[in-house]
Amino acid sequence: MTTLLTIPSHYTQVDDGPFKLTWECACGDTGVTDDTTSAGDGAFAHQREEARKILIDLNGEQFAALLRAGAANDWRETAAVELLVRHETWLYDETLRMDYLDAKWTANGDMVTRVNWWAVGETAGSTGRAPLDGSESEMTILRVAASIGGDMPLRLHLDTTSLDTTNRGLVLTAIGHLLSHGGGVQFASATAWTQLPQRRRHDYC
Numbered sequence: 001m002t003t004l005l006t007i008p009s010h011y012t013q014v015d016d017g018p019f020k021l022t023w024e025c026a027c028g029d030t031g032v033t034d035d036t037t038s039a040g041d042g043a044f045a046h047q048r049e050e051a052r053k054i055l056i057d058l059n060g061e062q063f064a065a066l067l068r069a070g071a072a073n074d075w076r077e078t079a080a081v082e083l084l085v086r087h088e089t090w091l092y093d094e095t096l097r098m099d100y101l102d103a104k105w106t107a108n109g110d111m112v113t114r115v116n117w118w119a120v121g122e123t124a125g126s127t128g129r130a131p132l133d134g135s136e137s138e139m140t141i142l143r144v145a146a147s148i149g150g151d152m153p154l155r156l157h158l159d160t161t162s163l164d165t166t167n168r169g170l171v172l173t174a175i176g177h178l179l180s181h182g183g184g185v186q187f188a189s190a191t192a193w194t195q196l197p198q199r200r201r202h203d204y205c
């Protein structure tokens with residue numbers, strides 16, 4: 001059962017003066033522009049740091065709920081996030097949580113978290129982030145998700161050869177979700193997420 005979680009607000013605002021010299025957070029923290037950091041960058045860094053503290057403590061269900069909320073109303077992101085959620089491995093990956101999510105707060109205090117699919121597609125590369133690491137099959141799931149949620153090129157005929165039958169089903173469903181919603185066409189229920197069996201962590205690969 002999902003444990004309800006109260007996430008504190010870190011909605012930040014930068015002063016609206018012409019020089020934007022200060023920022024203030026709903027939590028009470030404040031900052032000023034200095035020689036190296038603008039108020040906007042300072043506010044961004046504060047949100048990022050606070051988001052990391054929250055993300056690291058979430059269990060898999062809570063993290064999945066946060067990802068789903070962030071992807072809501074976007075069929076591509078929903079298909080990509082749902083693929084990760086159903087596959088489960090990446091829900092518990094600390095590097096993904098710490099380095100590959102964009103998080104911010106809305107004015108009403110809601111935390112909105114989205115996977116940075118571009119960075120996931122690049123993984124280490126030029127992004128300066130810690131590399132994401134997994135088995136060949138796990139990395140393939142991640143590449144497929146990054147291709148759906150972002151714009152990472154994918155060679156379906158080559159890149160999916162490491163997947164077992166269950167994971168091929170997850171990929172097929174993700175693509176079905178994308179095609180169905182992207183064109184406003186309802187696919188046959190064979191590609192509905194609800195028909196997939198729920199699996200426990202580590203039941204794959």
Ligand SMILES: [Zn+2]
Nearest residue numbers: 010025027029
């Ligand atoms: Zn704050």
